[in-house]
Amino acid sequence: MAVIPRFGAIILCGGQSRRMGFSKALLPFGKETMIENAIHILDQIASEIVVVASPDQILPEITSEIRIVRDPIAYQGPLTGMQSGLRHISDQIDSVFITATDSPLLHPELILQLFKQSETYDLIMPFDGKYYYPLTSVYKVKPVLEKVEQLIREDRHRPFFLMEELHSKTIHVNELKEFDPYLDSFRNINTPVDYRNILRISSMTIPEEFHAPAVNVEFYGVPRLITKVANATLEAENLVELISELSRNFPELKGPVIVNETLHPAYRFMRGTSEFLMDLQTPLVANDKILILAVDAGG
């Protein structure tokens, strides 16, 4: 993929990583860290990259072509990060793709498409029917920087105001499926569960310290008939992760047992034979025995 002239990229990596409990920029992703991975992807398409970090943030060694700027104060939110990035991008750049370091599966084809469609607009922002993705969007440097500075002066820190107040275009994510069939570019990592799920779908090993507890899942009745196994050991820190692991390892459960990423109400989870797990956020502990049973037991 060729680099697009006058097109740059800004990577915001100074976020707090609070729910992750570990600097997202430094998370291992294959042989690299997440920040290195983002740079590698964007390098294929952007003629200039600016990384915006927080004041004391530790970063891996980054090639000297990449400009690293530090926010004056840490954790002021994405608008401040955008301001630093836009201020430091060179004059040769007209528009930029802005991302955070936590979307490791960015597709350059999708970014290119956003760029192409951004022509006459100040910004183009994807939308999935529920959420906007300001950190997977393309912005015109000049008008956007002016607006960002104005918003910060007015103490209005939501990137969404940019969309409202500039000449902007939204694009439904489904229109981008041609360029990224599973819309992986929009998957981001906020929690260890997200992190593991992304590693799993990328067939990467989960680093030792990020493993979830290994639990033993026992299948009964129809789930057992479908999976053709009595039990399976899966790693999951809660039932949400367990459900996604079940779907990945036993895709045939999707439909009859797992619907919309949750257990069909005709089934339930139990820990052992006395604890009913009603809350999907219930933390799991290593060696838990998790039973999947029909609600209609007996009869």
Add this chain to the structure above:
Amino acid sequence: MIPGYHGKYLRLDLSNKIMDFPEIGSDIYSQVIGGVGLGVWILTRETPAGYDPLSPDAALVFALSPLVGTPLTTSAKFAVIAKSPLTNRICDAMCSSHFAMAAKKVGVDAICIKGKLEEPSILFIDGTGDEPIRFSLSTAAPYLGDTAAETERKIRLESGTDWQIISIGLAGEMQIPFATLSHDGRHAGRGGLGAVLGSKNIKAIAVRGDKRTNMANPNETMKIARSLSERSFTPATAKYRELGTVANLLVFNRFESLPTRNFQEGSFLEVESLTQHDLAPARKIAKNSCAACTIGCEHIYSLKSDKGENTKGVRMEYESLFALGPLCGISDPEMVLKASALCDEFGLDTISTGGTIAFLMECLDKRFIPQGSDLNITPKFGDGESVLSLIHDMMSPNPSEIAQLLKLGSRNAAHQIGQNSIAFAQQVKGLEMPGYHPRKLHAMALGMAVGSRGADHNRTGAYEVDFSEHDRSAHSVALAVIETEDKAAIMDSLILCKFIRGVFQDFFQESAEMLSAVTGSCYTKDLLIESAKLIVRMRKAFNQREGWSPEEDALPESIFAQDSKEESYLTKTRLEDLIKHYNAGRGFSDDGWLSDLQMQCISRLGSDHSTK
């Protein structure tokens, strides 16, 4: 005439060959609905207090319901109600399929058979054409000893396939107190209803008719029927469609609730050998369903002949699998299938047969029965051949001593054996316990102890409480058990199959809507709950009339934890506490008697109850 009903029942006095048609008032229908509710009302008014269940005084009632014949899925069912010769208490059992629809087309809402014939006969009830409903009798001589299925087949071959037939096997003819009554391979299994029919010298009843009831609101009924059918294909019923009730085996085993070796244990080490193919004891060769059912829960498994060929199909339900398998310590699936097929052929209740055999096995283990030379068969835990031989022996003209004990059922056998063996005769009120070890299932323990027909898993859904998140206080458990019993009373009176229960959001509300659409009467959720409670009380009132005493609401001593090494184990005190709360929740006296007011309400329905 109220839509959905014929307004009367058929009463046939066999001794005097008199048939008449007592009317049923609309106030009765609105309160007892049909099925079990209607059946217990008729049984009570048609019998004198304290009668012998196998005497000519006894009545056997086949009760239909307003939903029979409508397009509502799983509604082709009938209830059979009588006093059980096994328990001397009420017995209400469900059976399904074409007999229900044909019997209703005779033009009545129930058939009540009383008296006794001199010779074994086949009873024909004909409700076709413009003539009045008529009955005829023919000799049963050519069918004696035949299986129920064979009898049905032959009668239909000779008399025409428009007849639908219920019949008994040899066990019913012999009046074994746990003989079944069956139609099209399905049994009204529990409590010896087959013996009651046998005692009247009837081998089979054939019915046909052409009188349809109409529906008050056919469009609305269709709408509900469509929605119910659609929902019957969802995962809520997948267990029954895909696996049938045998799916319970591994779950119960995991919960240590699979009664093993006469309830001495709650899990069976060799359980996996009973679930070789698709979690079932053998290769599945066919699926079947009752008439008018969109679920189809009957799974038929292949049974090999002695030469190893697949000869025939055997229907297998969890209850038969548990009773003839783990309960007797048997892990060979072929043996379980053979024993189950044998029970089917003779017309024996598999739970009571397996339950009594397991009891005798424990008695022999404990040397309560001398293992002398007079025993040509010694049933032993794990020995499938001995189970088969013992069943054959019981059915022979000269049963051995041990087979004669089997014939009595576990409670009466224990009384003969003495030595406090009653402590491990696993029954309540004489009815052998179904496949739920109540040691850890406290709600089920309560449900079985207070059940009016004895240890039972059908007239209560108490296990649902145990298998879901619930408050464990005695008060809450008791209330939850009452609710499942109420639900079952309505399901069994509507009648709908209990296997569809998982699809309802609000069972009473939806049932009220169904009944209103079919009958045109204005049912509400609250009225139905009232009816449910009334039906439960009517059964209890019948039992009180027949000599019930509070000590009967109990479980065998051996079930209770001796020392409470495990907190979750049921103790006697805990059960007593649960029963106390149950009685309070039902508005009974502390020890379980109906209140005077409750009795008066029942008397006002025109039943004749005299208590205590």
